[in-house]
C-alpha cells in the first residue's frame with residue numbers, strides 16, 4: 072500500500088491533555104477568523120507537543136507570548152511545537168477559514184448561505200490546531216460573532232450563557248458545554264433559520280427545551296421528527312434508565328451533508344433527509360428513517376458522548392451499540408418481527424458483500440488510512456449484531472446489568488470495545504474472552520449443520536463452523552455465538568425436548584457455539600422433525616442445512632419464529648434463481664418453480680400482518696444472490712427478474728383482490744394517508760401488488776395508472792410505488808409521468824432526489840443515456856452528496872446497466888469519480904466502493920474492464936487519500 076496506515080497496535084496515551092477550550096469565531100463575508108485558547112496539561116514524560124491542523128495558521132502564543140516562527144514546524148498537517156512548558160499552560164491558536172470554498176463538508180462549511188460544522192472523525196483540525204483525537208476531552212466554551220441580519224441564529228454546544236449586539240450591525244452569542252467532550256463532538260451553526268420549539272418533561276422532573284432549526288420553507292415538515300425525539304427520550308428512560316443531561320436539545324437540518332446525521336453534544340446536525348417529512352413528500356420508509364435516525368443520534372448522548380471511544384478503531388463501541396439501541400427502539404415502537412427481517416435482509420444485502428470483498432475488516436479494524444472510509448456497514452450493522460448477541464446470550468436482564476456497570480465504570484471516559492465486553496462479562500459473572508474474536512476476525516462465518524434422529528429418540532444436531540479467509544487474515548479461530556433452535560413435527564407443530572445439561576423441558580433453546588465442530592443432543596424427541604435454526608437471526612452468519620423443498624415449505628407455512636419462517640422462503644427463492652441462472656447459461660427453458668409457488672400459495676392467502684406478507688413475497692436482492700466468484704451480474708439479474716415475472720404471472724388472479732383488500736383496510740384507518748405503522752404495512756403490500764400487476768400485464772396496467780395517476784397518488788408512498796412500478800416500461804407515458812413528477816416537486820430537493828433515483832434505477836435500455844443527461848438537469852449538483860447518491864449511487868447499484876458488457880457503465884462511473892473527488896473525496900470514495908467492490912469476484916471479462924478503470928484512477932497523482940485507499944484495496 073502506497074499510503075501510510077495507522078495501526079491499532081500503535082496506540083499510545085495522549086502526552087498532552089486539554090482541560091478547557093475557549094473558541095471565538097468571527098464570521099465575515101469572505102472568511103471566518105478563529106481564536107482557540109486551550110488550557111494544556113502536559114503529562115509526565117511528554118515529548119514535543121504535536122497538533123493536527125490544515126487551516127491557515129495566523130499565529131500561536133504560549134501563556135500570552137507569541138511564538139516566533141522558529142519555535143514551530145508545520146509539515147503534512149502536523150504542527151510540532153518545541154520547548155513548551157512542562158507545567159500546565161495556555162495555548163492560543165489563531166486560524167483563518169474560508170467556509171464558502173469548502174466543498175468537502177468537513178470542518179466549517181457554507182450551505183445555502185449558512186455556516187455549519189462537521190467534525191467527526193477528524194474535522195476539528197480543519198478549524199484549528201489541536202490533538203484532535205477522541206481521548207482528549209475538554210470543556211468547551213464557544214463565542215460566535217457575525218452580522219445580525221445575515222446570521223440571526225448563532226448556535227453551539229451546551230447552554231447559551233451570553234449574547235447581545237456589537238457595533239456595525241453585528242451580534243454575538245456565547246455557549247458553554249459543561250460536559251467534557253472530544254473535539255469530534257464540537258459543533259457550530261450560524262445563519263438564517265427558523266426555529267420550531269417544543270419541550271420534554273424528563274424522568275427527573277426537569278423541563279428540557281427542544282429546538283429544531285430548518286430553512287423557513289421547511290418548518291412545516293419537522294413535526295414528525297420532533298415527536299420522534301420525544302418518543303426516543305421517553306424510551307431511553309423506560310428501557311435503559313437513561314435521562315437527558317442538558318437543559319436544551321437542538322437539531323439543525325442542512326441539505327448539504329456527507330452522512331445521515333451527527334450527534335454533536337446538545338446540537339445535532341442532520342441531513343434534511345432525516346428530519347423533514349410530510350405525507351406529500353416523504354414515503355413511509357422515509358418516515359421510518361427519520362424516526363430511527365432521530366432516535367439514533369439521541370441515544371448517542373449516552374452511548375458515544377457520555378462514554379466515548381478511546382480511538383477511532385473503537386468506532387463500533389458507540390456505533391454498533393447505538394444501532395442496536397435504535398433497532399430495539401423501532402422494534403418496541405412497532406412490528407418487531409418485520410423489523411428483524413428487514414435488519415437481517417439489510418445486513419445480508421449490504422454487509423455480507425463487504426465481508427466477502429477487498430474491504431473486509433473486523434468490526435474493530437486493525438488499521439486504516441483514512442478514517443472516513445471506516446464508517447462502514449461492518450462497523451455499524453455487523454457491530455449491532457455483535458451487541459445483539461450479548462443480549463441473546465445474557466437475556467434482557469443480564470444485558471441491562473452489563474449496561475449499568477458499563478456506565479458506572481466509564482461515565483466521562485474514552486474507552487475500548489474490550490471495556491464494554493468486560494462490563495457485560497463482569498456484571499453477569501460469565502467468561503466472554505472467546506467473544507473477543509468478533510472484534511478481530513472479519514468475514515461472515517458459515518455454519519454447516521446436519522441433524523439426525525437416534526434410535527433412542529434423541530435428535531442430534533452437528534454444527535461445523537468456519538470463518539472464511541479475508542484479505543487481512545487467512546487462518547481464523549472458531550467464535551462464540553448463540554444458535555437459537557426449535558423443532559417442528561410433520562404438521563408444523565413445535566416439538567418439546569429436554570436439554571442434557573439440566574434436563575429442562577422446552578420448545579426452544581439457545582445453543583452456544585464455541586468450537587469448530589460441535590454436537591448438540593436434544594433428548595426425548597422421538598419422531599421425525601424439521602429443525603428451525605438461527606431463529607431471530609441469532610448470529611450474523613450464513614447457515615446451511617440440507618433441507619428438502621418440502622421441509623422448507625413446512626417451515627414457511629408453520630414456523631412460529633418470523634425470521635426462520637421468512638428464511639425458509641428465502642432459501643426456496645435462492646434455489647429458484649439458481650435454477651434460472653443455470654438454465655440461462657445453458658440456453659435451456661426456464662424451470663417452472665412448482666415447489667416454490669405451491670409453498671407460496673399459503674402465504675398469498677394467509678391472514679397475517681400485511682408487511683410480513685409483503686416481505687415473504689419478496690425474493691432476496693441481487694447482492695444477496697451473488698456467488699463467491701466468477702459472477703455474471705447481468706445474467707443473475709435476468710435470472711432473478713425471470714423469477715419475479717413468473718411469480719407475477721403465477722398469481723396473476725390474486726394481485727388485484729389482494730390489492731383491493733389492502734386498499735379497503737388502509738382506507739378504514741383514521742387519517743389513512745398520513746404515516747402510521749399500520750397504514751405503512753398495508754401500503755407496502757399494495758405497492759408489492761402494483762409492481763406484480765405491472766409485470767403481469769404491463770400495457771394494460773400502464774394505461775390504467777396513466778389515466779388515474781392523480782387519484783391513485785394519495786401520498787408519496789403511493790406515488791413512489793406507482794412510479795417504481797411503471798419505471799421500467801419503455802413507453803412515452805412513463806416519461807410523461809416522471810416529467811410531471813419532477814415538475815410537481817420542482818421546489819422540493821428531497822423529492823427531486825427520488826426523481827434522480829428513478830431515472831438511475833430503471834431497467835430501460837436508455838437508462839445510461841438518461842443518467843448522463845440528468846447530470847445537466849438544473850436540480851442536479853455535483854457538490855450535494857444527496858444528489859450524487861441519488862443519481863450516481865443508484866446507478867452504481869443498477870447491476871444491469873453498471874455491468875454492461877462493453878464496460879461503458881464502469882467508464883461512466885470512473886469519470887464521475889474523478890469529477891467528484893476534486894469536490895468531495897468522501898462522496899467519491901463511497902461511489903468507488905459502491906460501483907467497484909465486486910471487481911475480483913466478477914467473471915474474467917468484466918473483471919478486466921473494471922480493473923482497467925481502477926488502474927486509471929490509481930494512476931492519477933491528485934487522487935484524494937479517501938478514494939485512493941479504496942481503489943488500491945480493490946486492486947490489491
Ligand code: PHE
Pocket residue numbers: 189191192329330331332333334367368371390446
Ligand atoms: N456519528 C454519526 C452517526 O452515526 C455518523 C457520522 C460520521 C456523521 C461521520 C458525520 C460524519 O450517528
Ligand code: ZN
Pocket residue numbers: 367371389390393
Ligand atoms: Zn451513530
